[in-house]
Amino acid sequence: MANFQQKLEKYADLALKKGVNLQKGQGLIISAPIEAQHLVHIITAKAYGRGAKDVHVEWADDLLSYMKLKHAPMDVIENFPKWKADGMEEMVKDGYSFLSIYGPDPDLMKDVDGSRMAAKNKASAEALKTYRDYVMNYKVTWNIIAYPQASWAKKIYPGLSEEKAKEKLWDQIFMITRVDQEDPIEAWNVHNERLRQAREYLNEKNYRKLHYKAPGTDLTIDLPEGHVWQGGSKKSEAGVEFNPNIPTEEVFTLPHKNGVNGTVTSTKPLNYGGSLIENFQLTFENGQIVHFTAETGEDTLKHLLETDDGAKRLGEVALVPHESPISQSGHIFFNTLYDENASCHLAIGKAYPSTLKDGIGMSEDVRKERGANDSLIHVDFMMGSEDLDIQGEKDDGTTEPVFIDGSWALEF
Ligand code: ZN
Ligand code: ZN
Numbered sequence: 001m002a003n004f005q006q007k008l009e010k011y012a013d014l015a016l017k018k019g020v021n022l023q024k025g026q027g028l029i030i031s032a033p034i035e036a037q038h039l040v041h042i043i044t045a046k047a048y049g050r051g052a053k054d055v056h057v058e059w060a061d062d063l064l065s066y067m068k069l070k071h072a073p074m075d076v077i078e079n080f081p082k083w084k085a086d087g088m089e090e091m092v093k094d095g096y097s098f099l100s101i102y103g104p105d106p107d108l109m110k111d112v113d114g115s116r117m118a119a120k121n122k123a124s125a126e127a128l129k130t131y132r133d134y135v136m137n138y139k140v141t142w143n144i145i146a147y148p149q150a151s152w153a154k155k156i157y158p159g160l161s162e163e164k165a166k167e168k169l170w171d172q173i174f175m176i177t178r179v180d181q182e183d184p185i186e187a188w189n190v191h192n193e194r195l196r197q198a199r200e201y202l203n204e205k206n207y208r209k210l211h212y213k214a215p216g217t218d219l220t221i222d223l224p225e226g227h228v229w230q231g232g233s234k235k236s237e238a239g240v241e242f243n244p245n246i247p248t249e250e251v252f253t254l255p256h257k258n259g260v261n262g263t264v265t266s267t268k269p270l271n272y273g274g275s276l277i278e279n280f281q282l283t284f285e286n287g288q289i290v291h292f293t294a295e296t297g298e299d300t301l302k303h304l305l306e307t308d309d310g311a312k313r314l315g316e317v318a319l320v321p322h323e324s325p326i327s328q329s330g331h332i333f334f335n336t337l338y339d340e341n342a343s344c345h346l347a348i349g350k351a352y353p354s355t356l357k358d359g360i361g362m363s364e365d366v367r368k369e370r371g372a373n374d375s376l377i378h379v380d381f382m383m384g385s386e387d388l389d390i391q392g393e394k395d396d397g398t399t400e401p402v403f404i405d406g407s408w409a410l411e412f
Helices: 004-019 034-049 062-071 082-091 115-125 129-136 150-156 162-176 184-205 298-303 334-344 364-369
Strands: 027-033 054-060 097-102 142-146 209-213 216-224 250-251 260-265 268-273 275-285 288-296 314-319 345-349 377-380 389-393 400-402
Touching: 004 034, 004 097, 004 162, 004 184, 027 034, 027 082, 034 054, 034 097, 062 115, 082 097, 082 115, 082 129, 115 129, 115 298, 142 334, 150 162, 184 250, 260 377, 268 298, 268 377, 275 298, 288 298, 314 377, 334 377
Parallel strands: 027 054, 027 097, 097 142
Antiparallel strands: 209 216, 209 389, 216 260, 250 314, 260 275, 268 275, 275 288, 314 345, 345 377, 389 400
């Protein structure tokens, strides 16, 4: 059995080979918390070993971010540094890949005012628009992996010491990302193939509408003409195959921005920029959220939905069977990368251009006409459970089950 150091090495290999799929001569940007220094050193050494021309690391210190957000004057919060946006833009235009390592304390920002949080997120989204266009249109390869910071691990395992909690979370991460398997790279080839089959099956079905039913949820979602189901690995503009998220268990497409009706109830907490929104309900009319409530974090949710017009509409509908390894772990991770892959989910905000036929390279206006939502934000929230049933409506108006009791009803 592999020891911890060997598993870390495998995790690093996975991020570089199946994640960003770094090519010879390419640059790599890593953003990571300072706690992850050891892992970043391993990845950096391996990246140069693969022929990277440059590895640039953006260190994040969550406590410093918290202090700035808490105490700096509003004009600082509202102004994302231009030099930083320019730098990111420069590197992305030079074809750098982006590896984001993250695992924040889910409670760190809980006493930060919702309007300050929203202002900060809006400022960075506006400043980084070009960068985000590159990322969302897969002009460059990118990947997100998790790192178990002690504060995050303690949130999941409050009864354990910091050290034990981290150890336990590492074990979960290695299991869920298939790093504990003999050959993780091969395991990911098999997994990507399975997701490819699921997405191709749904693309063939070409449902025009999905109807969700679960306790607290009765929602219909129109899928626009030309919608494309995605899942597993993607191809960058240059034809390089990569996995944006590790783990990933979802297949997803876009809803019609004006075609969502009914009510949906969340089934897991949403960690938005360090604030938790829990037990919330959204009611839609013709695509727009017309009513919302939340047991915790209602103020944060309110500011999130007020970001812009598109923040009140959906940009993603994703299917994840309840028996996914993350779901089977039985944990709530308080971390979207993990929780979204345990559960069927939706995202408010911008739709991925790739989920519309020929959507990449299409102008924003044409995409909107075709039903794609646009926004500065894209925030996934979880609404799947073992009680969720989904019916698919075909072109001829007949319906058939897509999900029963939280899992695939289809054979593929
Ligand atoms: Zn998703
Ligand atoms: Zn998403």
